[in-house]
Amino acid sequence: MSEILVADRLSKHFGGLIAVNKVNFSIMADEVTGIIGPNGSGKTTLFNLISGFFPPTEGRITFFDNEITHIPPYERVIKGIVRTFQLVSVFNSMTVWENLVLSSIRFKEKHVSLRKFFFSSAKDKEIKENCLRALKLVGLQSNAQALTSELSYGSKRMLEIGIALSLNPKLLLLDEPLAGLSDGEISEVIDLLKQIKKNFTLVIIEHKISKIINLVDRLCVMNEGSFICEGNPDDALCNPVVRECYWGKREIS
Ligand SMILES: Nc1ncnc2c1ncn2[C@@H]1O[C@H](COP(=O)(O)OP(=O)(O)O)[C@@H](O)[C@H]1O
Ligand SMILES: [Mg+2]
Known part of the structure; x- marks a missing residue:
């Protein structure tokens, strides 16, 4: 090793x-x-x-x-090197899916405009597949379009781990x-x-x-x-x- x-x-x-x-x-x-x-x-x-x-x-x-x-x-x-936090750290005002996609885009390119996030990169095939894989792994597929603030603390923790995993x-x-x-x-x-x-x-x-x-x-x-x-x-x-x-x-x- x-x-x-x-x-x-x-x-x-x-x-x-x-x-x-x-x-x-x-x-x-x-x-x-x-x-x-x-x-x-x-x-x-x-x-x-x-x-x-x-x-x-x-x-x-x-x-x-x-x-x-x-x-x-x-x-x-x-x-x-990817980390999660002692207190769950996700964006409550976004959906579960948006949280995942946002992280992937942020760390794929250095500078991303909000416009690009919503209209272009969110359709990127590789990002989509990555996020979908992470979403399935943490068992949140059925919550993809839910507002993150509505999730239980346990589901938010799963989302945070999912975001980390989507960054490979x-x-x-x-x-x-x-x-x-x-x-x-x-x-x-x-x-x-x-x-x-x-x-x-x-x-x-x-x-x-x-x-x-x-x-x-x-x-x-x-x-x-x-x-x-x-x-x-x-x-x-x-x-x-x-x-x-x-x-x-x-x-x-
Ligand atoms: N940002 C900071 N500013 C000042 N002191 C800090 C800061 N972060 C941690 N400490 C202090 O450093 C020590 C170690 O804290 P921490 O690493 O959070 O411990 P643990 O995670 O093992 O509980 C503690 O005494 C804490 O008060
Ligand atoms: Mg600590």
Whole structure:
């Protein structure tokens, strides 16, 4: 298995706060990596650095051996790094179909006028097929013309993942994809992730460890901006340092 993304001594400081502290991290092709850690341990900030939303304070990121440390988010999407957000991020005032098509067009061409979006590119055969494939994968075909604001939170989450998939990511970063969902919706998202893991390289930040334990090949644990453990999920969870950071030191009487 080869490394597709390598982060080298990656750090992010917010004033005096060190959110990510000299992290060395690599992602293997076709692997599913889980990232867990207490609230505020730096998981989302790490995604913001990889996806280009924040510039790092120090360190370097390479993707398929090309340095991407300072390139903007949309160029990273074109290169294949696509992410979803902890709070679902879709356009509520558009239909499901428009959300999908808009993203595809935005990342296909650098400059798109609104006129082109509605009258020309929306008819592009390749974009249409791509969006249709993504729509089917996330099970929202019957909602294609529905206004996004009318969808349940679970369906919006599915749409957000669908949009990400329609961009044909080489690396898909999912920030707490199960957050805010009911048990039924969680099962649907897990089934989808099990299905797509065959074709995509995934990194999943998640609090509900038990839900993703059977999905991930490798588990990384963050605490206070650093990786304190990474490896086989069962071993990582049994690691005394990890147990201490979640449950505290055991009193010895
Ligand atoms: N934009 C920001 N400005 C200032 N501090 C931030 C910002 N984003 C995150 N932080 C801080 O960085 C730390 C890590 O946050 P975050 O990466 O969101 O943690 P996690 O996703 O693991 O819960 C927290 O202390 C948080 O308050
Ligand atoms: Mg977070």
